[in-house]
Amino acid sequence: MASGEPARQVRRAAGSRKLCAVNASQAPALEVLAFGKTYETHRAVHDLSFVVEPGEILGLVGPNGAGKTSTLRSIAGVLPVAEGRILVDGWDVALHEQQAKSRLAWIPDDPQPFDTLTVWEHMQFSAALYRVREWRPRAESLLVDFELSEKRDALGGELSRGMRQKLAFACAWLHEPRLLLMDEPLSGLDPRGIRAAKQSIQRRAQAGSAVVLSSHQLDLIEELAHRLLILDRGAKVFDGTLEEARARVAPGSSLEDIFFAITKDTKG
Amino acid sequence: MARDAHDGPRAAIGLHGDESLRLLAKLKFKGALRLQVRRAKRPAGMLFFALGLLLMGAWIYSLFKGAAGGLREQAPPPDERTALFVAQVAISGIVLLSLLGALQFRGLFLPREEIERLFSAPLSRAQLVRYRLTTTQSRSLFGAVLFGVVCAQRAGNGVYGFLGAAVAMLTVPVLGQAAAILFGDAENRLARLAKRLPLRLFSIVGGIALSILAIWLIFGPSGAPFVPSDLPSLRDSALVQALLAPAWPWARAMVARDFAGFAPSFAFALCFLWAARRATCALKVDFRELSLETSADVARRLNRMRKGGVANQAEAARAPFGWTPPWLFGRGPFGAIARNELAAILRKARGTLLLLVVAGGLLALASNALSRKLASSAAAQAGVDSLQEARLATGGGVLFLLVLGTAYLCSSLRFDFRSRLHQMDQLKAWPVGGASIFLATIAPETLLVWLLISAGILAPAVYAGSIEGWHVAAVAFQPLLGLAWVAIDNAVFLRAPVRYTPGEDSAFLHMGRAMVLMLLRLLFMGGSLVVALLPGAILFYSMQVADFAPAVAWTAALCVAWFVLACACAGLVWLGGRAFDAFDVARDRG
Numbered sequence: 001m002a003s004g005e006p007a008r009q010v011r012r013a014a015g016s017r018k019l020c021a022v023n024a025s026q027a028p029a030l031e032v033l034a035f036g037k038t039y040e041t042h043r044a045v046h047d048l049s050f051v052v053e054p055g056e057i058l059g060l061v062g063p064n065g066a067g068k069t070s071t072l073r074s075i076a077g078v079l080p081v082a083e084g085r086i087l088v089d090g091w092d093v094a095l096h097e098q099q100a101k102s103r104l105a106w107i108p109d110d111p112q113p114f115d116t117l118t119v120w121e122h123m124q125f126s127a128a129l130y131r132v133r134e135w136r137p138r139a140e141s142l143l144v145d146f147e148l149s150e151k152r153d154a155l156g157g158e159l160s161r162g163m164r165q166k167l168a169f170a171c172a173w174l175h176e177p178r179l180l181l182m183d184e185p186l187s188g189l190d191p192r193g194i195r196a197a198k199q200s201i202q203r204r205a206q207a208g209s210a211v212v213l214s215s216h217q218l219d220l221i222e223e224l225a226h227r228l229l230i231l232d233r234g235a236k237v238f239d240g241t242l243e244e245a246r247a248r249v250a251p252g253s254s255l256e257d258i259f260f261a262i263t264k265d266t267k268g
Numbered sequence: 269m270a271r272d273a274h275d276g277p278r279a280a281i282g283l284h285g286d287e288s289l290r291l292l293a294k295l296k297f298k299g300a301l302r303l304q305v306r307r308a309k310r311p312a313g314m315l316f317f318a319l320g321l322l323l324m325g326a327w328i329y330s331l332f333k334g335a336a337g338g339l340r341e342q343a344p345p346p347d348e349r350t351a352l353f354v355a356q357v358a359i360s361g362i363v364l365l366s367l368l369g370a371l372q373f374r375g376l377f378l379p380r381e382e383i384e385r386l387f388s389a390p391l392s393r394a395q396l397v398r399y400r401l402t403t404t405q406s407r408s409l410f411g412a413v414l415f416g417v418v419c420a421q422r423a424g425n426g427v428y429g430f431l432g433a434a435v436a437m438l439t440v441p442v443l444g445q446a447a448a449i450l451f452g453d454a455e456n457r458l459a460r461l462a463k464r465l466p467l468r469l470f471s472i473v474g475g476i477a478l479s480i481l482a483i484w485l486i487f488g489p490s491g492a493p494f495v496p497s498d499l500p501s502l503r504d505s506a507l508v509q510a511l512l513a514p515a516w517p518w519a520r521a522m523v524a525r526d527f528a529g530f531a532p533s534f535a536f537a538l539c540f541l542w543a544a545r546r547a548t549c550a551l552k553v554d555f556r557e558l559s560l561e562t563s564a565d566v567a568r569r570l571n572r573m574r575k576g577g578v579a580n581q582a583e584a585a586r587a588p589f590g591w592t593p594p595w596l597f598g599r600g601p602f603g604a605i606a607r608n609e610l611a612a613i614l615r616k617a618r619g620t621l622l623l624l625v626v627a628g629g630l631l632a633l634a635s636n637a638l639s640r641k642l643a644s645s646a647a648a649q650a651g652v653d654s655l656q657e658a659r660l661a662t663g664g665g666v667l668f669l670l671v672l673g674t675a676y677l678c679s680s681l682r683f684d685f686r687s688r689l690h691q692m693d694q695l696k697a698w699p700v701g702g703a704s705i706f707l708a709t710i711a712p713e714t715l716l717v718w719l720l721i722s723a724g725i726l727a728p729a730v731y732a733g734s735i736e737g738w739h740v741a742a743v744a745f746q747p748l749l750g751l752a753w754v755a756i757d758n759a760v761f762l763r764a765p766v767r768y769t770p771g772e773d774s775a776f777l778h779m780g781r782a783m784v785l786m787l788l789r790l791l792f793m794g795g796s797l798v799v800a801l802l803p804g805a806i807l808f809y810s811m812q813v814a815d816f817a818p819a820v821a822w823t824a825a826l827c828v829a830w831f832v833l834a835c836a837c838a839g840l841v842w843l844g845g846r847a848f849d850a851f852d853v854a855r856d857r858g
Contacts, residue, residue, distance in 0.1 A: 076388040080554050102390035112381035114292075116299025125295060128288035129389045155303065156381070 027090030029054045029179045029210030030075065036083030037070045037234075044070045045234045048084070052210040052227075054178065057201065059225030060214040061255075063263060066231040068214045069109070072181050075212070076106035089178045102130060105177035109184040111168035113156030119143070120152045122171055130175035142170040146196060161188035169197060173204065180204060180211045186220060198224060222255040232263050289391070289399040292382075293406075307777050319780030331417055348523060351424065353503040355519035356512040359436050361478075363515070366444035368474045373566070374452035375558025376400055376445070383563045387556055394549040397445070401545060404441040412437035424525035432521030432530070435537045439518070439544060446548040452558040453551075476626055597711060601700045605708035613683050613712055629724075666738045669724050674750050677717045678757065684710050685758050685848075689765060692853045703845025710754045710844075717754075718747040737819075741826055748833045755840040756792040760785055762847035796836045804829030 030052040037045040045067035052058045060068050073079045075086050077093055077100065086093040091100040113122060123143070127135035143149045146166040151159065159167060165188050172180065180201070186194050201224060205211050215221055221228065228245055230238040238245060238258075246253055249261045308317040376397060378386060386396060415437050416430035423429025502508055512519075517533045517540070524530035593614050597606035688695060688709065695705060722743045729735045764785055766778070808825035812818070 073384075076384075078384055078387040078556065078560070080556050098390040098392060101388060104388070106384065106388040108384050112384070114296060114299065114381050116303050117295050118299070121295045121299065125288065125292050128291045129385075129391075131288075155299070 027087065028052060029056070029089055030212065031087040032071070032075065032084070033086070034084035035071065035074065035081065035086060037067065037074060037079065038082070043234055045074075045231075046083075048231070048234075048236050050229055050236065050239055052179070052212060054208045054210050055205050056227060057205050057211040057213060057225045059221035059228045060212055060231065061216070061218065061221055061228065061259060062231035065233070067234040068231055069183055071231070072106070072183055072212065072214055073108075075179075076104060076181050077101050078106065102175075103177060104179040104181060105172035105175065107165075107168045107172050107180075107182045107185055109187065110161075111164050113159060113164055113167055115155060115157035117156050118153050119148055119156075119159075119167055122156065122167055123174060126171040126174045132175045135174060139170070139174060142173055145200060146170050147193070162190055162193055165189055166193055166197075169200065173200065176207070176209070178209055180209055182211070183214045184217075185213065185215065186217060218255045218259060228255075228258075230259065230262050238262050286395050286398065288389075289386075289395060293399070293403060304777070313777055316780035316784065317777045319783055320777055321780070323779055323783060328414070331414060348424070348525070350500075350503060351422075351523040352516075352519050353512070355419075355432075355522045356515040359515040359518050360512050362437070362440055363443060364478070366440045367447050368478075370444045370447035370451055371474075373444075373448050373562050374455065375449060375555035375562050377448070377562050377566060378559060380563055380567045383560060387559075393553075393555070397449075397549045397551070398545075401442060401445055401548065404445065405438050408437055408441050419522055423522055425530070428524045428530040428534070429522050431534060432518055432524070432537065435521070435534070435541060436515075436518040439537070439541045442541065442544045442548055446544065446551065449548070449551050449553050449555055452555055453553040456558070596715070597708065601698070602704050602708045605698070605700065605705060606711050609683055609709055610712040612687065613681075613716060663738050665728075666725055666742045669721060670742045670746060670749070673721045673724060674717060674746060674753060677720060678713070678750060678753050681713050681716065683713045684754060685761055685765075692851060695848075696851070696853060701845065702849040703842050706755075706758070706844040706848045707841045710751070710758055714747060714750045714754055717750045721746050721750075737822070744826075744830060745833070748830065748837055751837045752796050752833070752840055753789075753793060755837065755844050756789050756796070759840065759844040759847040760789050760792070762844070762851050765851070792840075796833070796840065800833035800836050801829050803832050 028051045030050075032048055032050050035045060035048045036043070044065075048067075048071060050058070060071070062068050070079065074081050075088070075093065077097055081094045086100075088100040089103045091103065093100045114125075117125065120139070120143075123135070123139040126132075127139065132138075140149075143152060146169055148163070148166055148170060151163060154163075156164075156167070165185070169185070182201075185201075186197055189197060198220070201211055201213070205226075211224075213221065213225060222242065225242070227241055228238060229236065238248070242255065242258075245255075245258045245262070249258045253261070304317075307313045376393075378396070378400065412434040416434035419433035420426040420430040423432075517536045520533035521530055521537055524533065593607050593611040595603050595607055596610060597603040698705060700708075725739055725742050725746075726735070729739050764781075766781060766785075804825040807828050808821050811821035811824060816824075
């Protein structure tokens with residue numbers, strides 16, 4: 001997808017700044033248009049545009065401080081969008097915040113459960129938060145998928161790092177989001193947990209969810225992502241498939257080679 | 269599976285957010301109770317819980333029946349104008365403190381585990397503010413009831429006093445929250461012109477100014493209590509009345525004696541509370557970035573709080589004053605460990621030194637004023653002359669500063685094993701004996717406390733041009749007293765490494781355990797002092813019987829006491845070393 005492509009599904013309502021979706025079901029799961037983020041004097045992200053279609057897994061990579069987490073947190077609505085536009089399933093995150101947020105799930109790099117709530121109560125709360133009816137069978141199934149059944153009555157404060165991560169996955173999956181945003185999703189997981197998480201991410205994508213996966217684990221991105229978005233010092237330096245990246249760098253090169261070649265190019 | 273958020277009418281999404289937040293509040297409350305019960309099920313937990321409950325019960329009982337009731341019986345009831353004035357001052361003071369606190373909590377504070385989850389959830393900011401206000405007000409409810417009870421015992425009509433005070437206390441968090449959001453927004457707007465405003469500095473300076481004003485009001489420039497004697501003139505001052513006017517309706521409700529006086533003010537207070545809540549929820553401010561900063565800041569502060577005392581909570585500065593910490597205790601392993609601690613103190617010097625100087629100054633001022641008052645009343649009763657009175661006052665002041673200063677500074681600083689608990693794996697691997705590590709870790713703090721207390725004792729004496737034996741003895745004994753207290757404190761802590769931060773669960777259990785541990789510390793300290801002072805006292809009386817001059821007897825007795833106390837300190841350090849050796853890193857890694 002070329003950068004700066006106009007928002008196909010968006011029109012400006014006559015006489016107002018309000019943006020609305022013409023047809024949400026046909027809209028891309030995520031559209032980021034000329035997005036920028038500045039912290040005081042530090043420009044973390046600038047002029048970033050990309051689109052993620054339903055069922056697509058986008059691998060977001062870049063060196064430390066490239067602006068990956070700022071981008072993800074802004075898409076999730078944790079940070080306000082000051083520059084550009086972000087549309088989730090056709091809904092503008094700045095203007096129709098709640099509609100956009102009800103369609104996404106955000107898993108930060110170090111999920112913090114509630115210390116005094118049990119695993120099951122976390123599921124209960126997530127169901128209420130996203131207004132999921134008849135959530136119990138699905139919650140049971142997710143606990144089994146993520147090997148949390150035995151921890152059902154454990155308190156959040158008693159969970160290990162890996163268990164916290166699994167709980168965050170289970171809570172995020174519960175409302176079947178159209179867009180999944182994940183920052184270093186596999187850190188802290190054991191091999192069995194990693195396999196379960198990978199399979200689960202792929203299943204969600206096959207079910208039609210768009211996934212944005214930020215990670216320094218390039219083998220994970222290479223294995224799961226359909227497309228690659230490389231950021232460096234707040235700017236997009238590559239957006240395309242792995243094959244396109246190989247064609248640009250060298251045939252048969254690994255993602256690691258691609259990453260170093262592309263980020264070195266921009267520094268040079 | 270049905271998904272209302274996706275499939276239902278989109279306009280209705282915002283209306284349902286509160287349900288999930290209500291569920292969250294309910295689950296958190298239930299969870300906190302469950303955790304309390306789980307901990308209290310263990311025998312030790314049960315004992316500590318019972319002790320904590322007993323302590324709290326005794327305190328509340330004293331509020332209901334003891335101190336407050338006793339005061340009311342003894343003191344004549346104040347006239348209505350004075351009562352109104354006092355109520356206005358109390359409310360204004362509480363609101364002012366709340367506003368100062370708002371400078372530190374910009375935006376909407378949400379705990380770490382809630383912020384990312386709730387900000388990325390389909391909830392409006394108004395719903396989040398309402399949720400936060402409800403939880404804050406629920407927490408304030410207990411304080412509001414206690415404050416109401418205290419006020420009820422002093423008010424003309426107990427019921428009106430209670431209701432007025434309780435509503436005022438429930439309004440304060442709303443005002444504080446509104447101020448936090450508005451201050452944050454103002455800062456955001458102003459930050460475009462100037463860099464970040466030093467709001468926390470304003471808050472600290474404001475707090476210090478208020479403390480100084482309170483001390484001045486209590487003790488006055490002449491040392492005599494100022495407020496009671498000059499209360500009517502202060503009360504009738506036009507400026508003071510204008511400053512206190514905003515608190516009038518609540519104060520009026522609190523001190524009303526009949527329904528006609530109470531009802532309009534109370535109705536206004538209720539309407540104001542309702543309107544303030546609505547207005548705060550409706551504020552059109554995007555506080556997300558401020559809240560994220562505040563939440564991260566609070567998490568860092570709580571983490572530091574778990575590591576030590578007030579001073580230890582300061583952020584470390586990279587290069588204070590451009591110099592590196594000196595090797596005060598030699599260049600061997602002992603010196604290196606001590607230098608490490610010294611660096612922690614110095615690198616937090618910006619906040620620490622300001623805090624310590626202010627705290628030390630206030631302590632010196634308070635102990636001086638208090639000892640003058642006590643000496644004056646003692647002299648009046650005993651009929652001694654002014655010279656003796658001055659000497660009594662000086663001795664009393666020095667003693668106050670020695671005891672209060674040592675206790676306060678040692679408990680505030682805590683650059684000791686509390687700040688190293690998360691590094692105990694490394695400390696235990698060091699090729700140095702337990703007693704050496706123990707002493708090296710606590711020595712810099714002891715040294716700093718000694719320097720500060722000595723300055724507080726000697727500076728006024730040098731200024732007055734009369735250094736007496738009291739001063740020299742106090743300066744000589746302080747490092748041993750400080751070392752003994754810090755050694756006992758740390759040895760007990762290493763044996764029972766439990767910490768409690770405000771807002772944590774199981775408050776009763778922690779309160780009971782803290783009481784037991786404090787009693788243990790006091791027992792050790794008392795035992796050490798008795799062992800140290802007994803030989804000195806025996807020698808003093810023996811020399812008096814043998815007709816030695818008092819000065820000689822005092823000097824000899826103090827020298828012996830000092831020597832024995834030094835030996836006791838060595839024993840305590842050895843015990844501390846044993847506690848360090850026995851510390852189980854698997855039990856608590858901080």
